[in-house]
Amino acid sequence: MKPEERVEERNPIEDFLRMDRIPHIWCPGCGIGTVVTSFAEAMKKSELDLDKVAVVSGIGCTGRVAGYVKFDSFHTTHGRAIPFATGLKLANPELKVVVFSGDGDIAGIGGNHFIHAARRNMDILVICVNNFNYAMTGGQVAATTPLTANLSTAPFGNFEYPFNLAYLADACGATYVARWTSLHIRRVTKSIQEALAKRGFSFIEVITPCVTLYARRNRLGDGLNLLKYYYDKSEMKHGADTRTVDIDFQGKIIVGKFVDKDKPTFLECMNTHLQKTLGDKYVPYGVKP
Amino acid sequence: MKPEERVEERNPIEDFLRMDRIPHIWCPGCGIGTVVTSFAEAMKKSELDLDKVAVVSGIGCTGRVAGYVKFDSFHTTHGRAIPFATGLKLANPELKVVVFSGDGDIAGIGGNHFIHAARRNMDILVICVNNFNYAMTGGQVAATTPLTANLSTAPFGNFEYPFNLAYLADACGATYVARWTSLHIRRVTKSIQEALAKRGFSFIEVITPCVTLYARRNRLGDGLNLLKYYYDKSEMKHGADTRTVDIDFQGKIIVGKFVDKDKPTFLECMNTHLQKTLGDKYVPYGVKP
């Protein structure tokens, strides 16, 4: 079959993508696309009303995700996806709101919103593509960069301790915390499905190859080399104590679902509390009468 | 002895205060003054060169501390004391830099700087006066407000989960974490002394009565009533797992030194790392030749 004959070819995933914007801007081998596919797959499998799903990104390579997925989608400002998503969720509690952004966006400049949303148990799902660097701006050191890794603003290697994002999310009260690599596509899909089915602040970290910058600058080879590293070094530990899941440069990566608990969300707390204090005159918010 | 006869009266603490700015603005019974005295006492006891001590505050009732202590002192912008202090410390590593500010300043608007400075193990001491509310602006709900406490922007009671600041600091990598109330004046003094003698990111939380706003709005009585509550309900647990030290409205307050560990600071990491990578041509920064 020659390519010309295949006019009808249509990847089922396309239902969830803005095909009029494909090809995307990501580099060959960049893992962001893989995570998008997992996300689309999870959406496909979910029972959600897809018109009620909103995706919010900040700015970055990962921040471009909002521009490719065919939901109501927002490409906001750097670091502010979470408070923007908070507004969406609170103003229309029917929505399923997913924040999809990079590690720098969520835990660098956006760190404060991240910890406060987790604290409040704001009912959103945060998917964080962790490529260990600020990729969009050309590969600078990030708060997730493992020690000694080389980046353009750590030209002699990074000497700042990185965040263990899973632990941070957990410490702030997230009710669902998982970490995978972009090799764990079925796990990522499943985690997204699980998190979408839950209420509360969910955090899924996906370690993903940035081939052009992180890998090249650290001479780690191409995408396949990175996936091989994930394969060799990732260790699944469901329920692992999040304090123990730090990531070293090219060291072991502990993956798994670390936290999965139930706790009333911000809106639930608000409704319960206001009903208790205001009594009948209070109409619970976001609850269909 | 009549007051008029006592012209020579001079509280030894005055050496550490800008007496030309006393009386201060704090309300009768406000605990911030107590924490300042403890701080001054610790400075008195320390062996530090006092000219090399800098105090940085943000904005708030506690933020006014910088204006009363007789050190190089900075009253900056709301939430930004920590990055300002970071600049001081990095540009002159000889300095002992103390951030002295309120819970809203440090963990509300300033939360991102807090977690990143802890992550980097920036060599500063953060003294956080936690009065469970935004006092300076008239008593709004804060990220530290216990559940159900009433405040002007939580007029029906707070329904947001609060931060456990000790846990947050610990989770981000602080090397010294202690919590006291303003009744534990000797402990506070000693903690400050210990922290000043250490290198690394130290965090001391002092629970302190806000009589005018928090106490009044919640009908908790006056300052003495609050100190009585601290007396009744505080429980000393050195080395307590920080995950277990949450604070409920008028519930138990676990106090103590929770974390005291050693870990190279940002500057130490930088020096070690750059010396390793750049070799002799690198002159370690802040190390007297």
Next chain:
Amino acid sequence: MNEIRFSGYGGQGIIRCGLITGKAVSLFDNKFGTMTQSFGPEARGSACSSQVVISEDRVLYPYITRPEILVSMSQDAYEKYEPELRADGILIYDTDLVRLKPLRAQIKVYGVPSTRFAEEMGNRIFANLVMLGFFTGISQVVSAEAMKKALPGLVPKRFLELNIRAFEKGYDYGIELLAKEKQEAQKEAKPPEKPPLPEAKKTPPRKAKQ
């Protein structure tokens, strides 16, 4: 146009005095009343004040410039604000909390032990309403009815009755005092002896730090 300043220290309900007065004239006396407050972090526990401008027409300039009535509920506040009182102004004060200094000749002075009265009623928190009642009786710039109508919403519901009683206590005391004064005046009927002090330079007082 009337310009009134209520003053005391934080916690005495000084702001509330201004609010009640402003509301009374604006909603129930069919005048215009603009209430402003000196607002500062430093208000905590030290001198504090609220101002009301009352006028038959829309109030434009929102501040008082030279108050004709000064109500003082603390020594600090009295000392701070007395100098700005008009030469022919009225000073109203709490007799237990303020020790008067020598006064300018034409100023009329009326004292009430508002805090003591309130304590007698069970709680000093009612002192401000005693004072308000007294002020209403003495100054005659606002009607007692309007003042009482203004209370709901500005004092806690459960204390409304007590507040009205406190108000009336002060009001009656004021009316009595005025009556007595009239009697005395008729007895003596002497013009002021000293010439009035020269009027201080008329500039709007800068917002003082408090």
Next chain:
Amino acid sequence: MNEIRFSGYGGQGIIRCGLITGKAVSLFDNKFGTMTQSFGPEARGSACSSQVVISEDRVLYPYITRPEILVSMSQDAYEKYEPELRADGILIYDTDLVRLKPLRAQIKVYGVPSTRFAEEMGNRIFANLVMLGFFTGISQVVSAEAMKKALPGLVPKRFLELNIRAFEKGYDYGIELLAKEKQEAQKEAKPPEKPPLPEAKKTPPRKAKQ
């Protein structure tokens, strides 16, 4: 004034081509060379280019408007930038990576299998230097000496030698080609047969999305 565009896809060292050329003319050929790059997130992996304006005087307008030399190292880039080439311009391309389309009459075309040459030398990363050498030989806007002097600092030290060899390989190939061309030209010496295509509207090309 000369206006040159190097083009290809991300990762081929296209920006470096511009930098080396700009540096060579500016520091070693005593001219002025302004190098700019099309910069965009979307440069990742798709068409990419760098531009150099060379002049005897200070360069004011920093961009090329109608390049007289276009160097193309990918099909995409060729298709994108070919239309802007001056009617009498020079097109230099990698013979393995670019399939030419019918060309405007007066455009001179020179091809070199730069990637293949580089692969023969052991690594296709040297392709850009082969191309640069070829460009230097063909275009004669910059001296080979200057180009070689410009390399240190712009190519990794450990590859300096190899880069110079690659450059020379391309340069020699270019000189040879020119010599051959001259011969042929002398043989044929025919004027162009078709009239030149009408010049496209002269506006500075908008910065294209890439």
Next chain:
Amino acid sequence: MKPAVRTGSHYITGDVACAEGAIAAGCRFFGAYPITPATEVAEHMAERLPDVGGTFIQMEDEIAAIASILGASWTGVKTMTATSGPGFSLMMENLGLGVCTETPCVIVNVQRTGPSTGLPTQTGQGDMMQARWGSHGDYELIAIAPSSPQDCFYHTILAFNLSEKYRVPVLVMADEIVGHMSEKVVIPDAKEITLVSRPKPKGRKDRFRLYEPGPNGVAPMPAIGEGYNVHVTGLTHDERGYPSMTVEAQEQMMARLKGKIRNNLDDIIHTEEYLMEDADIVIVSYGISVRTGLTAVDEARKLGYKAGLFRLITVWPFPEGRIKALAKKVKAFVVPELNLGQIRREVERCAFGRAPAIGVPHCGGWVHDPDDILKTIKEAAR
């Protein structure tokens, strides 16, 4: 639920009136961060919103506050935040996002005296140029300035109406005195309040283009969750809302953003004139300064000066045309502001040298002494 419009006479502060105006205008989401002297807006919203089926949230900072109201607005809800100088500065980046994505919302700035922390409890009008220019890049927006608690009520409604109609963030530039003073505020019957809501798209969803302008240059705006699958970005975008990194796209986008404002000036600009028929000295004023200005005009008239007052309710877009016209016939403009002369510069620019624009210097912290304005009127009349 309680009624949203508290019809009747109230004795309230400007801040509270602003909150009541918002609720009357239909605001049902409010995200903010406390700051003097705007905190009372938040405090009142926190108390009132649960009554009327809305949501209040105190965010972790002002950046989060504005981001939250932008997000909330896309659900079709009317949203507001309130802040003052330092918080306003922090909002600048996301204000730009609001403008660029054409997101209706109202931002109240109860101005205090700057720069920096300045005099946090005292009044000022130092953020007027910031209101116009504080975010990076070029843009247009609307700013209005109330002079009293009653204004706060109506102008907040006006702000919502303009914001919805033109899909642009609208700034309510109050100040500490207006925000903190108490005066009588009359709230009319709900049915006497005109409310405007953003235009909604009609027609087939599959043909819908997010930024395809309607007749007045403003594109209809769907709520999310309705199946339009919109994409919204702060990048330069085309009519579909898709990023487009070309100068043409930028030109088109800017033309739309600018055009919808500049082609509707008559509708957007609200001003008031006082004794202007024969005035040759014109006070140009806004916010609290209108009141001191009016006091001075009355004084001046008593003294025989032909003074008048031109009040800017809408400060931005600036009523350039009216100033130009006035400049031709008046002797001088006097511009009293609680800053070093910000709007004065605009008056000066628009006067084209035909009449001087004289400031009445004031650094903030207090209002003008009307005598100072009067003095300037006298000097200008010479």
Next chain:
Amino acid sequence: MKPAVRTGSHYITGDVACAEGAIAAGCRFFGAYPITPATEVAEHMAERLPDVGGTFIQMEDEIAAIASILGASWTGVKTMTATSGPGFSLMMENLGLGVCTETPCVIVNVQRTGPSTGLPTQTGQGDMMQARWGSHGDYELIAIAPSSPQDCFYHTILAFNLSEKYRVPVLVMADEIVGHMSEKVVIPDAKEITLVSRPKPKGRKDRFRLYEPGPNGVAPMPAIGEGYNVHVTGLTHDERGYPSMTVEAQEQMMARLKGKIRNNLDDIIHTEEYLMEDADIVIVSYGISVRTGLTAVDEARKLGYKAGLFRLITVWPFPEGRIKALAKKVKAFVVPELNLGQIRREVERCAFGRAPAIGVPHCGGWVHDPDDILKTIKEAAR
């Protein structure tokens, strides 16, 4: 340690030249956050500072970046940060703190096209008014605009010198093209570079007053750690640096902040003139637009138009006096900018109606076609 001044000829970008200029000027602390197109300044500083005994830190955001350089500056060290539009917006609050506390520092804004994320990799000059008015409250500061990598080197040094001399944050308003283009940059011998450091206090420490102005209106500034026990606040403060919540203190402080700039305009304002002797059409221009402007002037002269160019190196404070003087003798100003006309407004204002100030509209993303400028010159000459 390596030499701080890399004497010699280099072929580098404007961003790198800016970093080299900073290091040559003595900058030893740099805190920043990456953003296109300013990232390369940070990248180069990260590489260079360890060489020369300085410190580089990438902070968690731009707010932290500017806060860190303000803090560092008080230790007596020269400090800088670099950013672009969105980051610049985030810096606005602390820029005000820097101005109010009179903290020397340099902030580089390599402008891209806004509003919001806009065209992040393309050039613009849309932040020029923001540079002047972006923080709340009133203030004065200095902004300069380089046109080439060589300028970036020298103008960064100039920025440091002015910042130190006047104790004020100085903005280097570059743009994407200037920042990303590579050209020859000649770095002179270290001893040929004039460096200025902040005035240091002399005399008895116990009599020292932090904001007691020296002869040029600028107060000497001690480093902390030297025993002066300074108190520094963003609240309105008196000469001791102590908070003082009065209108008088505000007036005094503002007079100092304003005076030190406005009384030293001759020293602060740098401009260049090209063919201005007989020019009747004057291009007023800055940054990258100077180069397109010059191209147009040359063309115009060829065609017989008496065109000249007045270049603003210092954009703020604006050379009001010179424009006023020129307005009296020229026919028209032409102001090409990569924005909708920001500095044009200033020219218009200062021209006082004596000569029109004609813009050459451009939304950014690219530079002007010199022909468009030429066309405007022709029209203006009519």
Next chain:
Amino acid sequence: MAFWRQPLDTQEIRITKGLVTIIEDRCKGCGYCIEFCPMHMLVFSDRFNKKGYHPPKTSKPDDCVNCHYCEIICPEFAIYSVVAP
């Protein structure tokens, strides 16, 4: 280029017969699908696609078990499988 041959989470694969489709011009040649197909049935083709990459092709089309692994790991949405008809 084969580093290893068992993807991390093959356990969930239901064994059915699949038909894999490659949208060649979208491919950027990362090789992920080839490397991770549990049936090892994909190989690089010699053909260049429009972008200049060698897209994969099926070497043993009948082996496809319709596990969708290639489909999900492909960052370019360039390959997918359906139940074989």
Next chain:
Amino acid sequence: MAFWRQPLDTQEIRITKGLVTIIEDRCKGCGYCIEFCPMHMLVFSDRFNKKGYHPPKTSKPDDCVNCHYCEIICPEFAIYSVVAP
């Protein structure tokens, strides 16, 4: 007003003799010193200070053990003790 009589951390007090000084006009009458003096030797005076508060006075001046507790807990820097002369 006495809630309790043992401060939380008296254990470190060295027993010496002290002389306590009260700077009356600074006092805001919070009562902390009175409540927490381990020797119970401070009481409210009847006097009003300038600010209108009743500052503490010593009831049994000789009992002072110079523990500085009053000194450190006082939020107003209004009371301190020194070794008795």
